[in-house]
Amino acid sequence: MRADGVELCVAELGDPELPTVVLVHGYPDSKEVWSAVAHRLADRFHVVLYDVRGHGGSTAPRPLRGGFTLKKLTDDFLAVADAVSPGRPVHLVGHDWGSVQGWEFVTAARTEGRIASFTSMSGPSLDHFGHWIRRRLRRPTPRAAAQLLGQGAKSWYVYLLHTPVLPELAWRGPLGRRWPGILRRTEKIAADGYPTSSLPTDAAHGAWLYRDNVRSRLSNPREDAYAHAPVQLITPLDDAFLSERLYDGLEAWVPRLTRRTLPAKHWVPRTRPDRLAAWITEFVTATESGHPAPVATGRYADRFGGQLVLVTGAASGIGRATALAFAEAGARVVAVDRDAAGAARTAEAARLAGAPTAWAETADVSDGEAMEKLAERVTAEHGVVDVLVNNAGIALAGTFLHTTAEDWKRILDTNLWGVIHGCRLFGGRMAQRGQGGHIVNVASAAAYLPSKTLTAYSTSKAAVxxxxxxxxxxxxxxxxxxxxxxPGIVTTDITAAARFAGVDADEEQRLRTRAARLYRLRNYPPEKVAEAILRAVVRDQAVVPVTPEARSGRFLSRLAPGAVRAIGRLDPPL
Structure with missing residues (x-):
């Protein structure tokens, strides 16, 4: 395809009658950066990838100086869009400099009506960036200064790319040879044919993207850079080159904005293709239908929206509260419990709470074969789980000498082996997918607070x-x-089914009633534990004591373990 004297290399996948999704790559990439995402989208859409001028199979303008302006890049995009989707707007997706270009396309008057939606990742609008800098310079508060300095440090490579000749020499020399290894070490990108052999030339040409646009646009940003199509912003939280704060105030420029965040580094098209394909599919489908997907209102909606979360022991208590909290954050929820009716009620409540969809599954976590079948079924029908919450557990009180071998087997099968089964089967699939994830194991303050009457329970939780x-x-x-x-002492139904070793049925019932009353008096709701679970995933926390007594017990167990042992010798208030 020819545009402005440049030959553009374009690839198409899928049925041309379906909605067209155009994927635009960044620097120093070529269209192959999108290969994993493109193949995942091709069943649902007409997918178009093209090499930006001077990259991959596309030819470079002559002379290079002045040949990479945003105006000429917009000409290229319109030429591609007119050729692959004449008369019908396209859904634009951009990464890095592909996103920088995309912001120009979606805010330029001459492209209005040609773009149905825009998904941006790891690349800001230069106009919005320019205004972001101006606002902070006009009001140089300590926070504004810190943000400017922080982004300035992340942008170190931009200064180097403005130097004459040196970037070209580096990319055509040692940097070009070492770049694949650098990506493997820093971004954990597999050596699977990416980047391609054209990298040194692509990177050398692409330096003019910065030289032709950055300084001029940041110093004189447009005042009319408003998006004329809905925008989905995907922000990798560990991006080494762009600060999250760079997108503060974006709603002023984008009336129809959907925010997503992802615990990932810069090259998300290679490291998180499943998640990107799912979000792009959801966004494009909603736009095409004319009925935008309902926006989740939960505190962490930008983090968990569209993710697949599986919770065991979800029929009641902490498990149910956790499933609903993830649902409020827009996650897809799988509620698992051996109580089929309870799991179904939780799934229905999750849909009402905001989950795009939710399913109920029946399984006993202590049954390894049942868990194998569950993992196979969930993966086949819904995909690899993004967040696993191993919550299912049972309670057993009693001294060691009163605890039978059968008691030990029952509590370890559920409290420990149930967690092992979940971690092995769902965590193993996360690892095999290679796109990250999170596992939450619900232990107990009893894991680090010994008690002479909770030997088996404390042991199982300490193992977890x-x-x-x-x-x-x-x-x-x-x-x-x-x-x-x-968690500590939380008001749930666990006491109603608790076992008390070494007592008869009447005494066991009396102890259950007494324990349930004490838990009700404590009145710590499971919803607060659910909040702690979501927060732990977002912050990637290792060990999270939840209630005040759990936190103080954790502190005391490390500061004064002798005192904790002495407390463990006391009789419980039962």
């Missing part, structure tokens, strides 16, 4: 805590976080 610590170390290199939650 150490399992979580070990898995956190093992999975760290695969971007899978692991958190152990230690």
């Amino acid at each position: 805590l150490m399992l979580s610590e070990c898995l956190r170390a093992e999975f760290a290199g695969q971007d899978i976080g692991v958190s152990a939650i230690c």
Whole structure:
């Protein structure tokens, strides 16, 4: 395809009769950066990728200086859009400099009506960026100064790319040879044919993207840079080149804005293709239908919207509250419990709370074969779980000598092996996918507070805590976080089914009633534990004591373990 004297290399996938999604790559990439995302979208859309001028299979303008202005890049985009989707607007997706271009396309008057939606990641509008800088310079508060300095430090490479000749020499020399290895080490990108052999030339030509646009546009940003199509902003939280704060106030420029965040580094098209494909599909489908998807209102909606979350023990208590909290944040929820009716009620409540969709599954977490089937079914029908919450558990009180072998097997099968099954089956799939995730294991303050009447229960929860610590170390290199939650005394139904070893049925019922009354008096709701669970995932926290007594007990167990042992010798108030 020819535009402005430049030959553009364009690739198409999928049925041309379907809505067209145009993927625009960044620097120093070519269209191959999108390959994993494109193949995931091709079943639902007509997918178009093109090499930006001077990159991949596209030819470079002559002379290079002045050949990469946003005006000429807009000409290229319109030529592509007119050729692949004549008379019908396209859905634009951009990464890095592809996103910088995309902001120009979606705010320029001459492209109005040609863009149905825009998904932006890892690349700001230069106009919005220019105004962002001006606002902070006009009011140089400490916070504004810190933000300017922070983004200035992240933009170190921009200054280098403005130097004459040196970037070209570096990319055509040692940097070009070492770049694939740098990406593998810093971004954990697999060596699967990306980047392509054209990288040194692409990067050398692409330096003019910065030289032709950055200084002039930042110093004189447009005043009319308002988006004329709905925009989905995807922000990688660990981006080494762009600060989250760069998008503060974006709503002023984008009336129809959907925000997403992702715990990932800069090159998300390579490291998170599943998540990007799902969000792009959801956004494009909603735009095409004319009925935008309902916006989740939960506190962490930008973080969990559209993610797949599985919660065990979801029929009641902490599990139900956690499933609903993720639903309010816009997650897709799988509610698992051996109580089929209770799981179904939670799934229905999750849909009403804001989950795009929710499903109920029946399984006993202590049954390894049942969990194998559950993992296979969930993966086949819904995909790989993004967040796993191993919450299911049972209570058992009683001294060691009164606890039978059968009691030990029952509590370890549920409280420990149930967690092991979940981590192995769902965590293993997360690791195999290679796109990160998070595992939450609900332990207990009893994991670090010994008691002479909770021997088996405390042992099972202490094992969960150490399992979580070990898995956190093992999975760290695969971007899978692991958190152990230690709730403390929380008002749930666990006391109603608690076992008391060494007593007859009447005494067991009396103890259950007494324990339930004490828990009600404590009156700590499971919703607060659910909040702690979501916060732990967002912050990637290792161990989270929730209630005041759990936090003080954790502190005391480390500061004065002898005092904790002495307390463990006391008789409980039952």
